[in-house]
Amino acid sequence: MTESKTVEADDTHRxxxxxERLLTRLRLVDTLVHRQQMPHQALVENIxxxxxxxxxxxxxxxxxxxxxxxxxxxxxxxxxLFVWDLVKSDKDGDILLEVSDAVRSTLLDRMDPEEIRAAxxxxxADELADLAPDLPPEIMQDVLASLDQEEQEQVRAAxxxxxxxxxxxxxxxxxxxxxxxxxxxxxxxxxxxxxLPDHTDKIFVIDREERLRGVLTxxxxxITDPETEVGAVMQTKQIISFSPDxxxxxxxxxxxxxxxxxxxxxxxxxxxxxxxxxxEMVDHIREESEAEILSNAGLREEExxxxxxxxxxxxxxxxxxxxxxxxxxxxxxxxxxxxxxEKLVALAALMPIVAGIGGNAGNQTITMIVRAIAMGQVQPxxxxxxxxxxxxxxxxxxxxxxxxxxxxxxxxxxxxELGMVMTAAMTLNLLLAATAGVLIPLIRQRFGRDPAxxxxxxxxxxxxxxxxxxxxxxxxxxxx
Amino acid sequence: MTESKTVEADDTHRxxxxxERLLTRLRLVDTLVHRQQMPHQALVENIxxxxxxxxxxxxxxxxxxxxxxxxxxxxxxxxxLFVWDLVKSDKDGDILLEVSDAVRSTLLDRMDPEEIRAAxxxxxADELADLAPDLPPEIMQDVLASLDQEEQEQVRAAxxxxxxxxxxxxxxxxxxxxxxxxxxxxxxxxxxxxxLPDHTDKIFVIDREERLRGVLTxxxxxITDPETEVGAVMQTKQIISFSPDxxxxxxxxxxxxxxxxxxxxxxxxxxxxxxxxxxEMVDHIREESEAEILSNAGLREEExxxxxxxxxxxxxxxxxxxxxxxxxxxxxxxxxxxxxxEKLVALAALMPIVAGIGGNAGNQTITMIVRAIAMGQVQPxxxxxxxxxxxxxxxxxxxxxxxxxxxxxxxxxxxxELGMVMTAAMTLNLLLAATAGVLIPLIRQRFGRDPAxxxxxxxxxxxxxxxxxxxxxxxxxxxx
Numbered sequence: 029m030t031e032s033k034t035v036e037a038d039d040t041h042r043x044x045x046x047x048e049r050l051l052t053r054l055r056l057v058d059t060l061v062h063r064q065q066m067p068h069q070a071l072v073e074n075i076x077x078x079x080x081x082x083x084x085x086x087x088x089x090x091x092x093x094x095x096x097x098x099x100x101x102x103x104x105x106x107x108x109l110f111v112w113d114l115v116k117s118d119k120d121g122d123i124l125l126e127v128s129d130a131v132r133s134t135l136l137d138r139m140d141p142e143e144i145r146a147a148x149x150x151x152x153a154d155e156l157a158d159l160a161p162d163l164p165p166e167i168m169q170d171v172l173a174s175l176d177q178e179e180q181e182q183v184r185a186a187x188x189x190x191x192x193x194x195x196x197x198x199x200x201x202x203x204x205x206x207x208x209x210x211x212x213x214x215x216x217x218x219x220x221x222x223x224l225p226d227h228t229d230k231i232f233v234i235d236r237e238e239r240l241r242g243v244l245t246x247x248x249x250x251i252t253d254p255e256t257e258v259g260a261v262m263q264t265k266q267i268i269s270f271s272p273d274x275x276x277x278x279x280x281x282x283x284x285x286x287x288x289x290x291x292x293x294x295x296x297x298x299x300x301x302x303x304x305x306x307x308e309m310v311d312h313i314r315e316e317s318e319a320e321i322l323s324n325a326g327l328r329e330e331e332x333x334x335x336x337x338x339x340x341x342x343x344x345x346x347x348x349x350x351x352x353x354x355x356x357x358x359x360x361x362x363x364x365x366x367x368x369x370e371k372l373v374a375l376a377a378l379m380p381i382v383a384g385i386g387g388n389a390g391n392q393t394i395t396m397i398v399r400a401i402a403m404g405q406v407q408p409x410x411x412x413x414x415x416x417x418x419x420x421x422x423x424x425x426x427x428x429x430x431x432x433x434x435x436x437x438x439x440x441x442x443x444x445e446l447g448m449v450m451t452a453a454m455t456l457n458l459l460l461a462a463t464a465g466v467l468i469p470l471i472r473q474r475f476g477r478d479p480a481x482x483x484x485x486x487x488x489x490x491x492x493x494x495x496x497x498x499x500x501x502x503x504x505x506x507x508x
Numbered sequence: 509m510t511e512s513k514t515v516e517a518d519d520t521h522r523x524x525x526x527x528e529r530l531l532t533r534l535r536l537v538d539t540l541v542h543r544q545q546m547p548h549q550a551l552v553e554n555i556x557x558x559x560x561x562x563x564x565x566x567x568x569x570x571x572x573x574x575x576x577x578x579x580x581x582x583x584x585x586x587x588x589l590f591v592w593d594l595v596k597s598d599k600d601g602d603i604l605l606e607v608s609d610a611v612r613s614t615l616l617d618r619m620d621p622e623e624i625r626a627a628x629x630x631x632x633a634d635e636l637a638d639l640a641p642d643l644p645p646e647i648m649q650d651v652l653a654s655l656d657q658e659e660q661e662q663v664r665a666a667x668x669x670x671x672x673x674x675x676x677x678x679x680x681x682x683x684x685x686x687x688x689x690x691x692x693x694x695x696x697x698x699x700x701x702x703x704l705p706d707h708t709d710k711i712f713v714i715d716r717e718e719r720l721r722g723v724l725t726x727x728x729x730x731i732t733d734p735e736t737e738v739g740a741v742m743q744t745k746q747i748i749s750f751s752p753d754x755x756x757x758x759x760x761x762x763x764x765x766x767x768x769x770x771x772x773x774x775x776x777x778x779x780x781x782x783x784x785x786x787x788e789m790v791d792h793i794r795e796e797s798e799a800e801i802l803s804n805a806g807l808r809e810e811e812x813x814x815x816x817x818x819x820x821x822x823x824x825x826x827x828x829x830x831x832x833x834x835x836x837x838x839x840x841x842x843x844x845x846x847x848x849x850e851k852l853v854a855l856a857a858l859m860p861i862v863a864g865i866g867g868n869a870g871n872q873t874i875t876m877i878v879r880a881i882a883m884g885q886v887q888p889x890x891x892x893x894x895x896x897x898x899x900x901x902x903x904x905x906x907x908x909x910x911x912x913x914x915x916x917x918x919x920x921x922x923x924x925e926l927g928m929v930m931t932a933a934m935t936l937n938l939l940l941a942a943t944a945g946v947l948i949p950l951i952r953q954r955f956g957r958d959p960a961x962x963x964x965x966x967x968x969x970x971x972x973x974x975x976x977x978x979x980x981x982x983x984x985x986x987x988x
Contacts, residue, residue: 102885285578310789322875340901348868376855376856413584496860
């Protein structure tokens, strides 16, 4: 027994550096060949080159598919495909599952149908269903045909559930026993397995019709006298189970709240049809929060950072277009007051401050309300209370910050009335922002929309146009 | 055996509605008493009132501490404290751990020292360490004194690691065995436990000096012939372990990548000192992404949505102040060109469009780069490649959107030169946004700062002032 090797948490960065170093060395030789300073024959026979290639291949062989996925995402396209060709084919399927959609398509483009088929055949039914939308249909057909009847049905079942549901995330591997056997029998039964399904922390107890009767945790199995019957120690109360139509978000919340490792998925007749595991939930939580952060910044999907320019433009154009429309509307509002600005040009310099503070405060309010809705903390009865509170915050901010800026405007332009209009406009725009910040997400929720999506654009549009209108309007009324 | 009860994923919402309904009924009676329409004596003896109170108490008794925590967060302060008083005291500790910091302080304010002490004493060492910063020091002293020597040391150890490290998240419960015993002995040993530590999916194999020799998964324990020795089947290669000083983020990434349920924490001498579990990692991932979304919107921390106005103002003022300063700077830039705006007032209406598109595009770029850095995908060697790509995107967006807006400006103001200046200014501001979007996070990373923090404010400040300067400057040069 030799000293055990420990994998540390930050190893991926190290692996990436190692791979990049080896790639650089290989490229150096390539460059020499390219410049005709070394005949091609020499390259192939070049010992250093072969050594480096061997080292790179061994390095890749040692790595976990998730680490290779991470490295592939971090490499520019040419290096990425070079490394992809070197990866052992038995890892192809797992790696394709791990990489982002954008990078997956670059890898699939490189593979011939036979390779794709081989990779797909190493996957479980639920994994295959995840990959299916990205595979060429005729290959998917072949792979499906190669599966047995039960697996084919599982793949079809998994693909039939829409994205964002429990059904789309569940797997089909599980261990089930009857309640009238002893734990000793269960222990003997388990010894006949070569491996247990990933993340097995409980065994499902089912009756003859495959209906869920209870769950037997591995903990109970291990700490209880083996002569005991399953039915006597299985858990039957408050078993957390899911329906395949449940929202994946709700399931992820339940996994987080109740610290679950796995949970049964049952149909309307209480038959066990699949299983959710914490690994899928962790991925889901991460993907959801990534998607939220990306969409807040106007990116439709995760981008391959080395994607061609045109693909990035496509990912980002919609958000820019929407924002341009709202900016154009704001510009028309300003244009209404052309005459006022001509008479008092200071208005042009001050108006972005009024619009800006409204946008910032509105985004604070809306972010807080959206989060509270997502966590199920906002009941319709709470609307007035929330609105009162946010209006209170707006008044304080308006008086304090509006006051400060008002005094500055007064001093800079030697015009006390201008300062007062500034303070009043900032306060009014903050009140508008607070009202919209509470109502926009709640109204969107009432109409069954995602309260988060596009809320930021809407409130910024409102506080920009509204801010310009309020400020220039007040100025026109009181100053000119 | 009766039909097993199933807890569904969306139950928290239902629980919250139930609790609110009961609270409303209780409040109705209260209101009657308050209005003197019912003597106080009658209230106490009122059967409906007592029934409702009993129902509410039973409802709360059935709920998981995490569900109660969620309900408490969703209730306004008076209802929250009313419910908190009804909750069985043996759940107090777990509930305090689950609620947000803001809500926790409202609950602790309500408890007398004896209750806090009782709640604290139900917790494990690592949980106590989490709660410690919020507890009154003299109570913490008492609780510590009531623990045995080993637990005291564990609490102190857990508190000694800074937030965001593995040490601050690890727990101390674990099962360890020696490698020279058979699995049969391990099975017999486990049967002496009343319960295994939460999330035990593997047993740590240690030598006499408590150094980690390997891990024995429960899976291996269950599927292998019990006559086998631990040393023969334990995993010794590529065991994923952490040091207490590792960053929690890196550990969470490793849990996600390698689908871990638990992992040993070892010191520099390879002695096992604690354990990380996926439950803590899920909480960490969720908290981190929440914190990022909140800080992107300028909220310093999670807010109790029913917090008093003044506490919300404190949570939000810093961001507003910073944004006001940058808006003020932009306003001064505009002021430089007062003369130009006076001559051509259309400039005032068009300038926010130039600033706006720069801010939006810059935020897209910076969000993408920050995410790539966080995932370890950006090597210093990639800077030029990324910059070239983002500049390419900026040129395309500038020509397309700048062109569209330029034509609109030309038509609206019947001024072709103004349209051309508009297009040129938008393109230049987009190039500025792309450059800053790539460089700001990379430079912050180089200097050891968090690339995400405040990046959005910085780029918006730059594209606002820059956009006004570029547009008004070009206009002054070419139009006047």
